[in-house]
Amino acid sequence: MAEASTTHPQAEPEHPREQQEPKRFSVHGPRLALFGILVLAVLMDFYRLGQDGFGSYYPPAVRSMVDNWHNFFFAAYDPGGFTSLDKPPVGFWFQVLSAKIFGLNTVSVLLPQALAGVLSVFLLYYLVRRHFGVVAGLIAALALAISPISVVTNRNATIDSTLTLCLLLGAWAVMRAAETGRLRWLLLTAVIVGIGFNIKMLEAYLVVPAFGLLYLLAAPTSIRKRVLHLALALLVLLVVSCSWVLAVDLTPASQRPYVGNTQDDSELSLALGYNGIGRLLGLGRGKLIQGNGGSAQPSNGSSTPPAKSAGGPGATGGPRAPGPLRLFAQQPLAGQTGWQLPLAILGLVALAWQGRPRPREDRHVHSLLLWGMWLLTMGIFFSVAGFIHEYYLTVMAPAIAALCGIGLVVMWRDYRGGGWRGWLLPAALLLTAAEQIVLLASYPTWGKFLIPLLTIPCLLAAGMLISARIASLRTGKAKAVRLLLPALVVGLIALVFAPIVWAALPILQGTESDLPLAGPARGGNGAGLAVQGAGGTTTGEQAFQNGGLVVSPGGQATADPALVRYLEEHQGHAHVLVATDVNADALILATNRPVMPLSGFSSYPLTASEAASLVASGTVRFFLLTSGGGGPHEGGPSSVTSWVAQHCAIVSPSLWQSPLPSPPAAVSAQLGTTILYDCATLRR
Template identity: 50%
Template sequence: MLVSAALQGVRLDLQGIGNPYYAATVRSMLEGWPTFFFASFDPAGFVAVDKPPLGFWVQALSAKLLGYKGVALLLPQVLATVGSVVLLWWLVRRPFGPAAGMLAALALALTPIAVATGRTTTIDSLLVLILLGAAWALLRAIERADLRWLLLSALLIGLGFNVKMLQAYLIVPAWGVTYLVASRSHLPHRVGHLAAATAVLLVVSFSWATVVQMTPPERRPYVGSSSSNSPFDLAFGYNGLQRLLPASITDAAIEDAGGTAPPSPGAILGAFGAVETGERGPLRLFNASLAAQIAWLLPLALVSFVVAWWQEPGVLRPPFSARRAALLVWGGWLLTAAAFFSV
């Protein structure tokens, strides 16, 4: 924790305001309740930011307390990164021992891209903390055979959706499969529990979007980067299928629907800083642009996963130990994310 705090906090005042698009959004959100709730990019409430509001609500509250300045905008991400290091240490330490927990925490604390992400106004570090909390609640639900912990896990994933939308759902396949096969409850109960948790997940996920959708367009900002002024379009379009499918397909779909997709200020700014991420395919994460960020750790992670898997004979047969459940969560989450970011 101290290593992470030192790396995150050193000379933080020299970082400025971070991403100017997000910093301008937070500044506008301080103007009043409507711009705050709808995460308006401009003080007049003309167009909203191209992300859901939760991460920027946190930044705005920090700026309200500390004053609008770079450190106030960056502090929530710094604290989220340090919190993620501590939580990851705890999550890995319990089933795999103190040495494994320390290595996992150090890997997160020292990975350059994790340090860099925590020292900017992008909101990925908050999403990581929330999803690690969801993983913790899931493992507690399995360990204690308690539906309440599973519902808490679903609630946290729903909050993650209100940070970066569908990116939060990358944990969902591992979340559902792990509970279904590792829970000590009878199979009908497991299915019922997952159904209830899924309902909580969806209600929390789409709560803000539903309020925005029900608000008359003339009383709120235009939903930035959407083609139809709809937060659902933003979730499943710009922040959904457009992140997965080639641009030619999604652009054609917008045209067929008779809509237009006006660029948001974030899209315009992002175009100047765009970095080529390589051709789609199984080795995409290992190309020259991405390998130095995190892919260098993937071979070790995969080998460690295979070794740990083989050390647990009958890993898919009950009863499930804490190690088995943890392997399913971490392994399933890794494979889902790797597959998504490779296509």
């Protein structure tokens, strides 16, 4: 005992400075690194937020929901509560809350999504760190913070960023459920995913296979209890998911908005059809789905019919060719998440081949099941889906980022330990660099300087790793880790340049759009309110007026002040400001008055007989409609347009159009002519 007491103090002070410094670094270093990553995330998500407006389709609904609890609950698109959005309301409730606090403006509408993006980065760090340590968590957080599609979506009015944060909260809950086997954590997971359904419908269910498999294989309870718990969780999931949908569908049609983008006025039909199987099979791609001419009544219970908006996000566009290589090579889709995909896949391989999996004993296997199944399920769906938009991949980004962080830590450990798995690290560097070169090859202007910046450091890093490994195998001596780790870091830094550039380009170039898309602008910036019917936003060398819109040289469009002034001065006792098939978005934002949209995603299926009744009752006086061109009616007049043209007077354009140039000939040919009709004479 005496010897032990005398020798122990002598062994400690040999290198006191070296022992204290790592301890200080272990406390402060990761915190500083995490702080830096979060600052980067804030910079990417908040810098110049709202510079190009806040989009066209969803903000009018936010304005409509701010002042009216009825519109708030039913996600009404227009202030009159005539039609609803083509999405559930929960994601937009955060935007409404922000608008209530800060006023309705571009920043307040976009703020919830930007905050969700930053919170997702922090939450992913926490989730990965729990099982694989600080370094893996930091790498995963960095990968998500610079993910191009995540950045551009975090800065947009779409609610995919809110859904992503919701699903990460679900991942936290299901991890606790799998670790403890307690039912309450699993039921909380079901509630969270159910809330996700009320943000983006069936897209939230893409994580259900990962969550269910994790609990089924890993929870420390009997198989009978696990199956029973999963059955109860499924029941809770369905109840929470369908609560709002059934509340809407069970409400009489005369007391709620018409369900936008449906033919049968049903939220359940919208969830399972257009927002469900329609995405998988590609139904409705490239065209606006019109109503069936039903006779639903507006939400105020009167005989006043609702309005249709001039197009929502993405009447056209989106990936066109499903296939196994879509996420790797099809542009611009691959340029949203493909930069880190090979690294994530090889990280998954490294994690999977660590020996016989013991999911109930090894917490590392929990991450394999969770993130691996998350990536696999979404990768398959987004590869085969017939109609998706690029920003849908936002929900896939956390799995890619998590597997990048986990995979690098596991592959570095395997590299140092020997065995065949040690070759995965240099292979991951080379394959990820090769994928980025393939992506950059489609953009020669950017590739000519980004490709060398990427290739040279990665080749040097991979070359050093391979050479050191071959030398160690021949000589049996340990590899010089102090030299190889900096080389690996240099290679990894080279791999983040292109994703950062792709994420930053829309911000720096001012080309952020309704449809979030990272990378260089492709044929116009698509910013602000698009001139619908022309296949996207139109641009020119000077501002011009068309169809009640004033279109700036940059492509942003706002309601023509002359039109707004004329309609407000002559509306009289009519409940609806105007019924239109071209620009309900702009008019709602400019006036906050009931506007009846007759085309687009939130369109009301008005019939000619209903139009006659509404005019006769004094509910509607003005119709702003297109004739000719390839507009909302695909080149042919609807029955409503025909009736209005026969029975209502044409208002001289000089009375309601600003004295600006007409649009370019190509635009006019596509959009046709916009006519303002005054139907007041029918009520005399």
